Amino acid sequence: MIESLPERIHCLGAGGAGMLPLAIYLSEVGHIVSAEDDAFGEHAETLLRSCGVLVQPFDEGCEALVYSSAIPPSHPAYRKMREAEKPLLRRGECLALIAQGKRLVAISGSHGKTTTCAMLIDILDTLGFDFDYLLGALYDKKAPSRFAGSHWLVAEIDESDGTIDSFSPEITLILNVDHDHHARYKTEGEYFAAFESLARRTSGTVIFDGSLKERLCPDVDSAVDWVGVGVDSVLHAKPAGSGWTWLGLEGQKALPTVLLNRSGEMNFYDAACALLAANAMGSEILEGQIFEMNSVKRRQRCWFNSPETQVFEDYAHHPREIQSLLECVENVPGWQTVVVFQAHRYSRTRELKEELANSLSLCEELVLLDVYAASEDPQEGGMGTDLYEACRKRNQRVCYISDKVGPIGTLFARAQQPKTRIIFLGAGVGDQLARQLSDLLAEQDKRWGQFYRSLAEVSYFSLAIKADEPLANKTTMRVGGTAERYLEPASLSQLLAALKACKKAGIEVLPLGRGSNLVVADSGVSGLVIRLSHPYWSRFELLGEGRARLGAGMRIKALCGQAAKEGLQGFEFLEGIPGSLGGVLRMNAGAMGGWVFDVVESIRFATLDGEVLEAKKGDLDFGYRYCRELEDAIALDAVFVSKEQKGVPDQIRRTIDTYQNKRKESQPREPSAGCIFKNPDGDSAGRIIDELGLKGAVVGGAEISQVHGNFIINRGGATSEDVVELVKFARKVAKERKGVELHPEVLLFGSKWEDALR
Structure with missing residues (x-):
């Protein structure tokens, strides 16, 4: 147990993204933890119970209350604990007690904390590093916190309620500083001072946005190692395809180039900070190492991914965060992007209205929803209609949908238009709306709908599923039809998700490889064709x-x-x-x-x-x-x-x-599938065909090679049927004249030789 905390702890507001991981961590450490929330989110209650947390109302026998900053002092449990003079701790205050005696790696900043913290966790896990962690959100398929008994603790540090002042880390990441939480920090100077003070309390390394260097004024004579990303350590990125990137760092703090499953400047920067933090912790990063980041709920999450429609959702709600995320979205020719935005809190909307309108002006189409109140009362100048008026001055393709109407019907109709990408942004109910819309889209396509839904869980902005994809140009023979669906998975998780989804839906899977040693049927291929062509493989x-x-x-x-x-x-x-x-x-x-x-x-x-x-x-x-x-x-x-x-x-x-x-010298240069027949026992198929005088035999655009008798070449314009007819011809002659049964070595992709040779 944590020495400075009593045994029995009740967590109030435990369904929140920050509170839920904390409740689980306290339970893992050995405390008796109970938890309650007015509205537990998706799977939250199940997750808590599975980790030994008692999901139940407040019990007066509890010895300490840990609560979300959103809980008002008027809450009955809060009042009873205060009257009993028992410990009352905000989430950040409890986390600070946990961090005492630990080598804390503090992830801080106005935005990007969760993404960067999750990246650091995944990097350290890949490297086999021993550490504890507390994420400020939920992974899709990974625990949001872990107690391993390590001296190291990786955690997000929140400035919104002032508890940032309680921490003295060994390593601090300051990702950015953009004035926010105006109710607490009246001026930009007050807000910046909270991060500057955190940096001054850091004992080992401060990794920060290089543009803040002059304001932070690093003390070059101190024992603290100050690393400005973009100044002391300059990142370079090279696309690797399907949302993956080769990322390296040069300069005073250089790191080897690695491959990771993220794209966009915002993700490059966050990943660079995470890599530098892992290095500062003493881990060794190797040249060419592959890091596959796990999906985090409400962070660049894909809900539906089909050849015609994509649905994404992200928590971004600050102007700079919105702009950075939209810049990560690849502009694919022929696709249209619709952004659905819900502002967070009336006070923030009032203060940042113009900045929000500027960042949203990047949207091709914009749908605005009512402001997510987050327990605030409506404020003049901070309403959804106020933001709509500001956006209309910058973008004519904007509409406003109130809560009374609801946006799902409108968005479902919009999604029927081909090549449409819908992105939900904001800290409100975007995840719920994305789920509802995706469910409707999946139900609409009985054969592939659930496949698109399942693969979305491991998709990024750039992962493309293609329909009726031509296969001839993906083979060495250059013949054949199309694939019903075609996918180039960029990771093992994507491959396994596709295989499991196809198994569940009864859809056939056909691995293609580089397309040699096979002939694609002219009729094409039913099912999903998978090709491992990404650098990951x-x-x-x-x-x-x-x-x-x-x-x-x-x-x-x-x-x-x-x-x-x-x-x-x-x-x-x-x-x-x-x-x-x-x-x-x-x-x-x-x-x-x-x-x-x-x-x-x-x-x-x-x-x-x-x-x-x-x-x-x-x-x-x-x-x-x-x-x-x-x-x-x-x-x-x-x-x-x-x-x-x-x-x-x-x-x-x-x-x-x-x-x-x-x-x-011995093989033809023209397009072919390689040796067309298997060698009979103790003999050579090429020699037999040569002796039979079949070299040069032609059907349509296909020919038995003059150079090597066991090759059928594409002279130009050949079809799969031409190749099959030549195979039949050679087999027939070999059987009649030599009594030899020639068996095809190449695969007949999308069909079977038994059927084709009848």
């Missing part, structure tokens, strides 16, 4: 002792090149095999007398049910052109073992070049 991780973990999306050519660079010998024979590692593993592809499983130690794969499994080579059933475990699964990565871990890169490169030249 192309990792090359050295494990030591000649071993490396390789992502299934890695191109074989890139794999061989990287192995040569690292001096790993024995993979050279793979050079020239078209496609990615996942497809090569599935087919146990080989060349130059070797097979891929000759160099595999283990593989990790996902079943089509969404279960992740790992298997050693000795436990796998594989042979010529097959691996049974991967026939109905998707390879994720594999551990390769080099026969020589200290090879000379130049020598390895020369061997690769030799194999490459042999391939160029």
Whole structure:
């Protein structure tokens, strides 16, 4: 238990984003915790009970009351505790007592605290760092707090009620300072002083917005390490696709470039602060490390994601926060964005009305709702209609919908227009409205609706699901029709979510890979086609002792090149095999007398049910052109073992070049799917076709190659049916003249050879 707190604690307003994690943490520490709230949010009561918190009304036997700042002194429980002269603690005051004796990492600022705190938590978890934490919100699929008995504590520090003055951190992050909470801080100077004082009480490192450097006036002679982001540490970002970014820091405080699942300047800055904090705590960040941030409720959350409609929601309610978030939203050609905004508190709306109108002027279309009161009485100049008038001066495409009418009907009708993205902003009931709208949209599409709903939980602004996507240009044969739905997941969580959603809906899943060794049917593909083409799937991780973990999306050519660079010998024979590692593993592809499983130690794969499994080579059933475990699964990565871990890169490169030249001399350059038939036992399909004189045979735009008889090439304009007819022809002649049964090696994607060859 916390020594300065009694055993029995009652948490009042425990459904709030800050109070709920605190109640759970106190219970985990060992206190007997009870909790109540007038209106527990989604799953809040269930979560509290599952963590040992007693959900019940106030009991006079409790020894301390911890309450939300939104609770008025007139509340019966508050009055009884005050009369009994028992401890009354606001959330921040209780958190300060917890932090005593801890190495506190304080996340502070006017906005962005929750996002940055969640990023830091996920980064430290990825690095295996031992720490306690208290998030000021709820994760979608992770505990909002954790007591691990560590000396380190990561927590958000709130300035709104003045409890910021109770903390003396070891590491402080000051993300920004924009005058807010005007009822407490009458002037901008008073507001800034709260953060400046926090920085002065910090004993180790202060990480802050570089634009504040002159005002904070860091003491260069003190033992405190002052790091101004954008000044002492300059971030650089490079898009990696689907909302992922390569992010690094240069300058006085440099950090390696890492890959993370966020985009937009606001997210880059928050992530940079989190990475610097993790580094200041003593963790080691490696070049190319991958950090997948978990989804947090009410923070850049996607509720529905289809090829035609997207629904997002975010808590942003301060002008600068709104502007930063809108800048994160990618402007996709052909898509229209509708922003639905609900201002928070009448007092804030009155004071920031013009600034809010300026930030919302960025909106293509704007829908304003009534102000979310948050226990305040209406104030002249701070009403929803007042904000509407201010916005109308800057944006003609704005409308106002009062609570009496409700916006769902209007928004549902608007969502019927193609390529529409609806974003709910504000600290009010945007999450509830987003859920209602998404439920209606999901019910509208009986086949795919729930899939769009499920995948939304792991989607970002840039994750696109495509309908009727052409597949010919995604294959080496360059033939075939379209995919009913097409997805390039950018993380394991997205892949598993898609697989589980398809399983539940009875929708077939077809992994595509790099599109070699297959022919797409002209009729196209029913179901969901998945392709692991994002950089997330192309990792090359050295494990030591000649071993490396390789992502299934890695191109074989890139794999061989990287192995040569690292001096790993024995993979050279793979050079020239078209496609990615996942497809090569599935087919146990080989060349130059070797097979891929000759160099595999283990593989990790996902079943089509969404279960992740790992298997050693000795436990796998594989042979010529097959691996049974991967026939109905998707390879994720594999551990390769080099026969020589200290090879000379130049020598390895020369061997690769030799194999490459042999391939160029013996294989056609035109588009093809690779070897079309499996080799019969003890023979060669190419030799048989050559002896039969079938080279040069043509059907439509397809031809049996003059260079290699086991290749069918696309001379231009070929169809899948042309290829199938040539396969039938070669099989028929081989059977009639040689008595040999030729079996296709390539996959008939979207159909089955048994049906096509009838």
